[in-house]
Amino acid sequence: MARKRRPAARPEEILDAALAVFTEMGFAGARVEDIATRAGLSKGAVYVYFDSKHAILTALVRRLADRVIGAAEALVEAGAAVSAEQTLRSLLGFIAVQMSDPKISAAPRLVIAESQRFPEIGAMYRDVVLARVRRLIARILEKGIAQGAFRDVAPEVLLRLCGGPIVAHMFLTTVFADPDAPGPAPDVIAKGIADMVLNGLKVRQETAT
Amino acid sequence: MARKRRPAARPEEILDAALAVFTEMGFAGARVEDIATRAGLSKGAVYVYFDSKHAILTALVRRLADRVIGAAEALVEAGAAVSAEQTLRSLLGFIAVQMSDPKISAAPRLVIAESQRFPEIGAMYRDVVLARVRRLIARILEKGIAQGAFRDVAPEVLLRLCGGPIVAHMFLTTVFADPDAPGPAPDVIAKGIADMVLNGLKVRQETAT
DNA sequence: AATATTAATGACTCATGGGTCATTAATATC
């Protein structure tokens, strides 16, 4: 076989290939050789760069999550000027749109699937990703309460109320997708969720601040 | 080996054993022999009652989901007399408590984990379980709107807003549980979620119906 | 008691795929 020597580029290429293969076949269904072939390498070469199949998964999840969370943090940072409500709306919209991309939602899906067998990966996701999400939510909430715009709810509740619907939407459009009944577009859902998170379900006389 | 012949009881026993083993090791990590041993049988006997490892999983998920959904339907049925808000609160509380039991949340977790490789199981869950949840939510919503108590939101949005936080809570207390920082109790979370789903996050002058 | 039926066994087959390593080919160094 023809050989190329480009060590610097390899890890990224392998992770790209791994994302594609994992997304198609799931972690258990993916063969390391599939990943290697897709990356234009032999199986042995993969083991030059990663210790095990799981090390590939871990690195992949880290990379995927880091990108999205980094962007989300920048977005909240940039929202320092505007109202807490507006920041929360943009954040929800951003995450909802991101998570509607199967290439990106693959990360949490893989983590959830594999953490049964390998709890470390669940712990890693919690410490690396969820901790940062918690911080974002807490910051927006504090600001909103300080401004008198938000009720004083527990951050853990708000985390579940904001993250949950997005995760639910992600599952409903990937794992539980019905080819015959396509669901609503992500931005429509994002707006619907944001409206409800902010205004609630009950009918009221509009006398908000 | 000593042998007992009790064909009628076997399938249930195998499913009980399968739940325990799947919960501990995940689907891929579980061996059919583990399940057999736990059920007090040999591996061969399992194949008398189930065609494959996957058939066991499918039957198990069906059974688990059916119980919970059946109870939820009864609860909504019983709530015909009370207000839509009250029915929604009971339903959220019931599901949240149920889903905080790892033996029960194992069903959706397994489905999500395996449907990457075996899309049929995702489709089954959608058609058998989620369809019924959709119907419950739609019924409560219609009633609430008819009574003038609820805003006229899309059922798909309400489904995500009610189901999502519960699912999120379930993941946060199973897959992403932090042994050092135990989360809030399920009923506390359920109430917090219900309050927010109904009232929203924004501060308002209380002038509700 | 003899015979038929079927629940249950457990040793077996066989495909699979993760991981290894001696070898080879491409680059770097002198």
Add this chain to the structure above:
DNA sequence: GATATTAATGACCCATGAGTCATTAATATT
């Protein structure tokens, strides 16, 4: 151009575990 270094190969090993099936033991039937 010779030598050293290391990226990459691919044949190989080996544990694993799903599923099979001839056999055996427990009940049912006569």
